[in-house]
Amino acid sequence: MTATPTARLVVAPGDPRTDARVRYAFSAYAALYGIRVVDDHPADVCVAHGDVDEHADVVLPAGYRPRPESQPAPAPSWQDGMPCFHLAPTGEPDVLGEVFEWLAAPHEQACTALDDVGRVPPEHTLAGSHDIDRTIPWANRWLARLHAAVRAALPRLPPTPPSPFGPGRTFVASHDMDHLSADRLVNTRRVARNVGIALVQERRPRTGLQIVGAAAHRIRRRRPVVNGVDDLLAGEAARNVRATYTVVAESTHRRDPGYRLDEPLVRQTLRRIAEDGHELAVHGSYRSLERPGQLAHEFALLAAAGHPATGCRQHWLRHRGAELFTALEGIGAEWDSTRGHPDVVGYRHGAAFPFLPYDLERERPRRLVEIPLVVMERALGRVSDVPEEWPGIAVDVLRGAGADGWGGTAVLWHDVAVPGTTLGRGFAEAYWAVLDAGDRWTTATEVAVATRARWAAAGALPATAARR
Ligand SMILES: [Zn+2]
Structure with a gap:
């Protein structure tokens, strides 16, 4: 070597x-x-x-x-x-x-x-x-x-960026868990609300009908109507893919999911995800950056439930900028994956690679890795009305760096998008097609660890922070 x-x-x-x-x-x-x-x-x-x-x-x-x-x-x-x-x-x-x-x-x-x-x-x-x-x-x-x-x-340099994961591209698959309830009434209300959003807010009657059809189908088969974690775990196990699942550890606002870590269904779900070898991380609640210490408290709650987390994505991607990174540095988190948009596909930082954010106040790189969020499933619906086109759109954008990148960016498929009772049909199929397109998939932590080592060698971290 x-x-x-x-x-x-x-x-x-x-x-x-x-x-x-x-x-x-x-x-x-x-x-x-x-x-x-x-x-x-x-x-x-x-x-x-x-x-x-x-x-x-x-x-x-x-x-x-x-x-x-x-x-x-x-x-x-x-x-x-x-x-x-x-x-x-x-x-x-x-x-x-x-x-x-x-x-x-x-x-x-x-x-x-x-x-x-x-x-x-x-x-x-x-x-x-x-x-x-x-x-x-x-x-x-x-x-x-x-x-x-x-x-x-220096011609002995490699022509293209060498991936820390070997040849080919590697991306992060992630799932934010925005709804976990065993209560039939809560779930029925949720489906009704989703139908309402499709009909009134989005004016997509076909999507509304699809949601009703999908709900009826799931009820007949006695499967969870809103939550798609089962489906994700089965499909990912079949493909040998490990992903990152984020959890709201404490709801602080009516826009939060409202589930609690001590509910049996939640405990059971988290255990099954962990047992399958996936990563559990924090989904920072709606007010997690408004209340002093709240985000740290949410990391502590998930750790106390037996699932210590190394990173985070904000629920609703709610953050302003620097305050999120300062909070995460204070917690000692390894990564964040909030930098993207809910309804727009693409590169907010122009970067098809994970990077250390920059602290404009202290004039230094942050001690954590940003894993850019490039594709959220919902945004695909805004690019095209044709579900069959979604996987191609997602894969093209992910591979947008061509030979000038190795990946290290993230896609987000909410577990609730999978049963077809939230956004309508096609999102589950699109996710499987994206996973099957020929790239390697891994967790946010694995990408963060490899990235931190690269940036440490590149002189961006003091020796103590690099070793952590
Ligand atoms: Zn969320």
């Missing part, structure tokens, strides 16, 4: 924020391509950002300028089909500056137009504000360009 290639980044002296941010973006590059970043001589390749006094094998144009926090990103200029936010005085893009813009998303920090749930809506993200195609992972594209330049100087 050949030794891990090493690289050194020399940044032209200037604003310390620029220095920290450019180094963070370079760590993203090194982590994706399996390169170790060293601070001192000698390295296999030396990369300079801007004009430096010493010899460098690759010199990158420097144009990145930090903006005040309240200032959104200006409209990009387009060059060679790429949106550019940070041009050097020479007119060339600052590749590391562009990668920082996507991964750290300071543009979202400046957003004042939150939706009625308190989230940054899709139309106000970097891609949304500037009408940039979200199904293209722009950060991968920039890193591939950078890699072409670095590899010209």
Whole structure:
């Protein structure tokens, strides 16, 4: 086995924020391509950002300028089909500056137009504000360009990002459990509400009819009417797929599921999921970030129920941004997978790879891994009315990085989408078709552990945090 290639980044002296941010973006590059970043001589390749006094094998144009926090990103200029936010005085893009813009998303920090749930809506993200195609992972594209330049100087580098999981692509399958009730009345009400949503809110009478038909079918066969965990466990066991199931440990709002960890059905369900080798994680309740200590309390409750969790996805994807990552760092969590959209397919951070979010306040990478949420089943229904097209749409977007990525991103299929009594027909079949498309599937924790090791080697974590 050949030794891990090493690289050194020399940044032209200037604003310390620029220095920290450019180094963070370079760590993203090194982590994706399996390169170790060293601070001192000698390295296999030396990369300079801007004009430096010493010899460098690759010199990158420097144009990145930090903006005040309240200032959104200006409209990009387009060059060679790429949106550019940070041009050097020479007119060339600052590749590391562009990668920082996507991964750290300071543009979202400046957003004042939150939706009625308190989230940054899709139309106000970097891609949304500037009408940039979200199904293209722009950060991968920039890193591939950078890699072409670095590899010209060091040809023994692999041509494409090596996956920590071996050849091919690996993705995370996840299921948020938003409804777990054995009560027939609760379940009947839930189905009635779903029919109402289909007919009134969405004006899809066919979906309403499908839900009624699916419910009748499940009742006749004495199967759970709303909850699809049984179906998921059976299908995943048959395919030898391990997934991540998230649980609301305590309901804090009427928009929360309302189940309790001490209910027999809930206990039983969690035990069966764990026994099948899947991961259980926290589904942060609606108010988990509003009440001090609430998210930590939910991690503690799940641990006390026998299922210690290493990560989280927020229910309703409810979060503003930094407050979620600060809470998770405080808890010592390994990962989050909230960064996506409920109704839009694609890359919120332009990244078809897992990454450490950036702390704009402390000017350093966060001590946890973000596993971008790329496809939520419900969003497929907004892209196409034809269920047969959903698997192809999902797989195409997941593989959007082409040869410039190895995966490490997530899909979300709610267990309630599987019986056909929530969103109508076709979502279960679409999930199985996505799993059967030829990629490898694993849990969020496995991706987080591999990612953390890569970023540690890329110099983004202090030695103590890297060992944890
Ligand atoms: Zn949820």
